[in-house]
Structure formats: structure tokens, C-alpha cells
Amino acid sequence: MVDVSQHELVPEHTLLEDDELEEVLSEYDIDSTDLPKIKRTDPALPDEAEAGDVIKIVRDSRTTDQSIVYRLVVE
Secondary structure (H helix, E strand, O other): OOOHHHOOOOOEEEEOOHHHHHHHHHHHOOOHHHOOEEEOOOOOOOOOOOOOOEEEEEEEEOOOEEEEEEEEEEO
16 A cells, blocks of 8 residues: 655645644644644544644745645544
8 A cells, every 4th residue: 555645745744742832822822723624534644643633734835945834633
């Protein structure tokens, strides 16, 4: 079976640690539930991601070199 998360077109998905998450939430003055959602069944997610975790996604960008977005994992 093919591991979709390793495909060259899939951006980097990393699980945020608690301290990193607190920094992000305080920087934007939001709660984790305010973040856009991503389903736990998404094949690009790290295997250890569980509902309630926050994922950092780093994409290549033509204008800013890299674009960073955050998603809340949901069932």
C-alpha cells in the first residue's frame, strides 16, 4: 500500500506540542476550537494524531516562500 503522507505533493504535517500550541493560541488570541478542522481519517496526518490535537501544516508558497496553517483534528 502507498503511504500518501510521503508523496512529494503533500505538505509537511507535524503534531504541535502543548507549549507550541499555547504560543500559537495566545499569538492569535483564539481557542483551539476556533481553528479550521481536519478529519482524523485524513491520510496525510501523522499516525499518532488524535482528536483534539493541533497539526501544523507547512506549504510551499510562491509569494512568501512558506505558508503555515494550523488545523484541529476531529473525528
